[in-house]
Amino acid sequence: MTVSDVSSSQRVDDYRARALEHLWVHTAQYNDLAKDDGMLVVESGDGIYVTDNKGDRYIDAMAGLWVVAVGHGRSELADVAKRQIESLAYANPFAYATEPAIDLASKLASLTPEAINKIHFVNSGSEAVEAAIRMAKQYHFNRGERRRTKVISRIGSYHGTTAMAMTVNGSNYINKKPFEPLMPGVIHVENINCARCPFEKTYPECEVFCARHIEDEIKFQDPATIAAIIAEPISTSNGNWAPQQEYWTTLREICDRHGVLIIADEVINGFGRTGKWFGIQHYPVQPDIMTVAKGISSGYAPIAAAMATQEVADAFVGERADSFAGGITWGAHPVSCAVALANVEIIERERLVENSARVGEHLAAQLTELQKRHKVVSDTRGIGLMHSVELKRDPEAGVDFTEDDKVGELMPRLLKEQGLLARAGASISVAPPLVINREEVDALVDGIDVAIGNLERELGIG
Numbered sequence: 001m002t003v004s005d006v007s008s009s010q011r012v013d014d015y016r017a018r019a020l021e022h023l024w025v026h027t028a029q030y031n032d033l034a035k036d037d038g039m040l041v042v043e044s045g046d047g048i049y050v051t052d053n054k055g056d057r058y059i060d061a062m063a064g065l066w067v068v069a070v071g072h073g074r075s076e077l078a079d080v081a082k083r084q085i086e087s088l089a090y091a092n093p094f095a096y097a098t099e100p101a102i103d104l105a106s107k108l109a110s111l112t113p114e115a116i117n118k119i120h121f122v123n124s125g126s127e128a129v130e131a132a133i134r135m136a137k138q139y140h141f142n143r144g145e146r147r148r149t150k151v152i153s154r155i156g157s158y159h160g161t162t163a164m165a166m167t168v169n170g171s172n173y174i175n176k177k178p179f180e181p182l183m184p185g186v187i188h189v190e191n192i193n194c195a196r197c198p199f200e201k202t203y204p205e206c207e208v209f210c211a212r213h214i215e216d217e218i219k220f221q222d223p224a225t226i227a228a229i230i231a232e233p234i235s236t237s238n239g240n241w242a243p244q245q246e247y248w249t250t251l252r253e254i255c256d257r258h259g260v261l262i263i264a265d266e267v268i269n270g271f272g273r274t275g276k277w278f279g280i281q282h283y284p285v286q287p288d289i290m291t292v293a294k295g296i297s298s299g300y301a302p303i304a305a306a307m308a309t310q311e312v313a314d315a316f317v318g319e320r321a322d323s324f325a326g327g328i329t330w331g332a333h334p335v336s337c338a339v340a341l342a343n344v345e346i347i348e349r350e351r352l353v354e355n356s357a358r359v360g361e362h363l364a365a366q367l368t369e370l371q372k373r374h375k376v377v378s379d380t381r382g383i384g385l386m387h388s389v390e391l392k393r394d395p396e397a398g399v400d401f402t403e404d405d406k407v408g409e410l411m412p413r414l415l416k417e418q419g420l421l422a423r424a425g426a427s428i429s430v431a432p433p434l435v436i437n438r439e440e441v442d443a444l445v446d447g448i449d450v451a452i453g454n455l456e457r458e459l460g461i462g
């Protein structure tokens with residue numbers, strides 16, 4: 001061992017110790033991070049790869065957290081940030097506009113479904129969800145429909161961790177219990193998932209009952225009390241199940257019939273992840289409000305948005321009291337807006353939405369092969385570059401893993417051993433940066449293949 005090896009390993013140890021002492025890592029369990037190999041300190045990135053501070057290089061199989069569309073290490077985006085900071089780092093978003101915010105808003109209005117025209121910038125997906133819900137409620141309030149305060153959400157869907165976003169969450173990823181009672185007036189309805197239909201029906205005989213039953217709930221609650229429904233066009237947290245066309249057309253018809261706004265949560269779906277600019281563009285419907293985050297800047301700067309139709313925005317034009325009750329100090333941050341615009345221009349210039357659709361088909365085909373090779377693979381599902389590999393102890397008998405199998409711990413470790421960073425348990429999320437090519441997809445799927453084989457060996461399944 002050379003002197004520089006020693007100092008570099010001391011540096012790694014020192015960072016690990018200080019991370020455990022001072023850094024509160026989001027949602028991760030301290031006891032997991034404190035295990036020998038539990039703390040990974042990411043240091044640099046290029047393309048689809050990231051490298052930790054030990055020098056180990058991994059494929060970023062989750063694009064961070066469905067974020068890094070254009071890949072890591074784009075110095076062009078650093079140059080844009082530098083230029084904007086030198087020119088103007090900040091302006092009060094409660095009172096003024098900036099050119100980067102205007103440029104980004106105009107660009108988004110040109111890419112989103114035609115009806116979407118007015119863009120309100122915030123900093124995170126959760127804030128975008130909060131803003132969208134407030135927009136929906138105040139839209140009805142300003143129009144005199146003051147009882148329309150309830151929000152419908154779907155079981156299995158994730159929408160964030162701030163108070164309102166956490167309330168509408170229907171996924172059990174976050175433990176809501178310590179914070180209850182949460183926001184009143186949120187109603188959870190069943191989601192769409194033809195692999196595990198909550199109504200035990202089969203498509204097409206079901207005539208998308210999963211959409212139709214929402215009308216019963218609206219009627220039961222009294223339509224005059226419902227402000228909006230929030231739903232991901234294609235829900236990742238609910239298993240990457242792409243709804244049939246009739247799901248969204250039926251939901252749109254129901255909402256129109258009862259004056260309920262649709263908030264399409266595009267925080268993951270947006271910016272090419274599903275092979276179109278936005279997930280809702282797979283369907284012949286337009287939402288009233290959309291939320292975006294993640295891919296909007298590929299993570300090069302924190303920014304998100306709630307985006308509304310002109311009809312929604314018009315309800316806020318009038319007296320001062322009619323103005324949208326939404327405002328945060330970092331909203332429409334000029335540096336984030338400039339970086340996001342440059343990021344969107346890269347997605348456009350390099351045709352990454354098309355790449356997501358094309359390479360995504362190859363990824364889907366490769367993942368399907370895994371099901372033939374491994375007993376534990378029960379299903380592979382997804383669209384564009386947003387997929388999941390579903391695992392069960394015995395798919396044929398419908399038997400899930402037991403707590404003792406500890407797949408939540410095993411799977412991430414086994415993938416890491418193959419040079420893959422991914423979110424994994426009984427479901428492996430596969431959502432690499434949109435710049436990935438076919439050869440890189442093959443390397444990624446090879447790694448998953450070996451890791452699943454090792455899982456079967458470790459659990460004695462074969």
Ligand SMILES: Cc1ncc(COP(=O)(O)O)c(C=O)c1O
Pocket residue numbers: 124125126127129158159160161232265266267268293294
């Ligand atoms: C669909 C959806 N909505 C909202 C959010 C919340 O976004 P953020 O973590 O940026 O607050 C997420 C986060 O993953 C998400 O997946």
